Amino acid sequence: MTFSSDPALNTNQIPVSLDVNPEDKEYQNILQLYLRRIANAVNTKESGLFLLQENAPFEQWYQIGNPQQNRNAYRITADLVFLNGGDIPTGSTSLTLSSSTQPQSINGYLYPVQGFGGAIDTSGLSYFLNDPSIYVRYNSSTNTIIIQNNSGSALTWCVWVMEYLKT
Numbered sequence: 001m002t003f004s005s006d007p008a009l010n011t012n013q014i015p016v017s018l019d020v021n022p023e024d025k026e027y028q029n030i031l032q033l034y035l036r037r038i039a040n041a042v043n044t045k046e047s048g049l050f051l052l053q054e055n056a057p058f059e060q061w062y063q064i065g066n067p068q069q070n071r072n073a074y075r076i077t078a079d080l081v082f083l084n085g086g087d088i089p090t091g092s093t094s095l096t097l098s099s100s101t102q103p104q105s106i107n108g109y110l111y112p113v114q115g116f117g118g119a120i121d122t123s124g125l126s127y128f129l130n131d132p133s134i135y136v137r138y139n140s141s142t143n144t145i146i147i148q149n150n151s152g153s154a155l156t157w158c159v160w161v162m163e164y165l166k167t
Contacts, residue, residue: 061113061165073113073163076103080119080136080147080158087122088147088155097143105143108166112138117160121153129160136160 020030059073081088083095097105117129127134133151149155
């Protein structure tokens with residue numbers, strides 16, 4: 001899979017048609033670049049990439065008061081067990097994002113769009129996050145992820161994905 005961290009390349013630079021002379025000596029290179037850009041856009045927009053850092057707008061949402069103009073939705077993925085430094089115990093656990101954590105703290109956070117993920121506890125039982133037994137919240141004013149583990153066992157694997165709008 002190919003990927004570019006240039007958001008414009010993923011969304012704005014894919015021509016609807018490709019008018020190139022097959023006799024042109026650069027034909028193969030032009031065709032490869034065109035196909036690479038299509039693959040990048042499709043993989044990114046269709047949730048083919050779940051990276052630990054925010055790197056591109058992944059969705060377009062309507063603009064409040066102006067539905068003709070869109071705003072970008074961003075996505076981060078957090079390995080909460082790694083971020084915690086080990087298994088997540090029962091009860092409440094708070095993890096603060098900063099410039100040195102992975103993912104890093106979020107700048108310009110405005111509204112949540114969706115959050116989802118999964119976890120496995122020490123007994124091997126799988127959970128989907130925001131199940132009554134395990135749920136995750138995000139406090140934007142402190143850049144803190146709050147995990148409430150009511151499963152009765154420590155979590156050995158827990159990944160959370162959050163999509164959000166920015167200012």
